[in-house]
Amino acid sequence: MTKVIKVMALGSLLAASALYGASTAACAGCHGQHFEKAAMGKSKIVKDMSKADILVALKGYKTGTYGGAMKGLMKGQVAALSDADMKAIAEMIKGGAGTPTDVATKHAATAAVAVSKVIDINTKACDPERIKKEDLGNKKEVGEEVLGLRKTTLFEEDVKPVAAKFERPAPGAAPKFERAYVNAPPMIPHSVDGLLPITQNNNQCLGCHMPDVAKGVGATAIPASHFTNYRPTTVLKNGEFEKEGKKIGISKGEMGNTSDIKIAKAKKLNHLYQGRFNCSQCHAPQANIETAVANTFKSDGLTGDLKSGSNLVDMMNEGVK
Numbered sequence: 001m002t003k004v005i006k007v008m009a010l011g012s013l014l015a016a017s018a019l020y021g022a023s024t025a026a027c028a029g030c031h032g033q034h035f036e037k038a039a040m041g042k043s044k045i046v047k048d049m050s051k052a053d054i055l056v057a058l059k060g061y062k063t064g065t066y067g068g069a070m071k072g073l074m075k076g077q078v079a080a081l082s083d084a085d086m087k088a089i090a091e092m093i094k095g096g097a098g099t100p101t102d103v104a105t106k107h108a109a110t111a112a113v114a115v116s117k118v119i120d121i122n123t124k125a126c127d128p129e130r131i132k133k134e135d136l137g138n139k140k141e142v143g144e145e146v147l148g149l150r151k152t153t154l155f156e157e158d159v160k161p162v163a164a165k166f167e168r169p170a171p172g173a174a175p176k177f178e179r180a181y182v183n184a185p186p187m188i189p190h191s192v193d194g195l196l197p198i199t200q201n202n203n204q205c206l207g208c209h210m211p212d213v214a215k216g217v218g219a220t221a222i223p224a225s226h227f228t229n230y231r232p233t234t235v236l237k238n239g240e241f242e243k244e245g246k247k248i249g250i251s252k253g254e255m256g257n258t259s260d261i262k263i264a265k266a267k268k269l270n271h272l273y274q275g276r277f278n279c280s281q282c283h284a285p286q287a288n289i290e291t292a293v294a295n296t297f298k299s300d301g302l303t304g305d306l307k308s309g310s311n312l313v314d315m316m317n318e319g320v321k
Contacts, residue, residue: 027077030207035093039207051094058086071194079170117175118308121187121286125295134294164287167191171208172217176308177286181299183312185282186220192285198278205279206272225313226276229267266317 030039035046046054060066061074062081078086124130136142168174174190195204206222208214214221232244241248 030213046093051090054090054093055086058090059083062086075170075194077170077172079173118178119175119189120178122178122180122295125291125293126298127294131294131296135296162289162292164289166285166287168285171195172219176220178307179299179302180297182301182306183310183315184299186308186310188283188285196280198280200277203277203279210272220308222272222276223310223312224268225310225316226272227269228313228316229269229273229275230316231275 027035031037031043031046038045049057057066058078058081061071062078064071064075067074081089168189168191171190177187177189179186198205208217208219209222211221213219234241234243236242
């Protein structure tokens with residue numbers, strides 16, 4: 001009997017631990033497994049907060065009335081949580097019994113939305129009927145009304161930019177966008193409120209997109225190419241510049257030899273390469289607007305996993321010895 005009770009107790013403990021891990025998987029990446037870290041060096045240490053304060057913070061993040069630098073990111077993390085869910089999480093963090101309700105289920109469902117569904121944002125722009133109507137290549141006569149992007153006569157052009165609405169679901173709740181071409185930088189499908197601008201000391205994208213966290217929250221993981229330095233090593237030696245061991249630039253009145261400089265050897269890093277730190281240089285939020293012209297571009301090879309994934313590191317290394 002004693003053995004049976006111990007087995008039952010152990011089973012309950014394991015089940016509770018598994019549910020706890022699932023319901024707070026998205027938190028551990030930034031706050032630590034035991035909430036002992038300041039998320040991105042900015043948040044409070046959650047384990048040191050009272051249960052009441054944690055609950056106030058969670059509810060405030062959801063309504064947008066609480067928080068500073070982390071406000072935009074956290075609003076997306078708690079968007080799907082009910083008051084009961086937030087109470088359960090606060091109790092679990094502080095070691096109380098709590099009733100997890102459907103917290104884990106909601107987190108799993110949120111992650112599944114981002115993972116399983118990929119939206120082709122060019123569907124309307126690539127509509128065959130629209131292309132047939134707007135493609136000027138096969139027309140014998142072209143009027144001025146179709147030459148410009150504004151679809152009017154040159155004397156009636158309205159130069160105001162199209163009103164763009166960047167209203168998107170919160171991070172973790174938005175389906176991904178299909179890539180425009182193979183290895184195109186993925187566009188940002190979620191709201192970026194509170195996440196931009198990215199600065200030297202604050203990059204909130206890393207909280208969800210670092211590889212060790214991304215899978216748990218259903219985010220696109222930063223690829224291996226972003227943890228690689230492809231730039232040649234350049235140094236100033238004896239008053240002359242050397243790139244990959246070869247002298248370059250003006251040397252004693254003559255141009256140095258650059259023709260025999262081979263491509264730099266890729267240097268794999270255990271941290272994000274700083275040349276990739278400013279995510280918004282390549283990855284941009286998407287506005288909900290009608291395109292001015294039809295899109296006749298078709299990408300070769302954009303099939304399967306490449307619609308939402310990347311093999312860029314393989315392409316970068318192809319043929320490099």
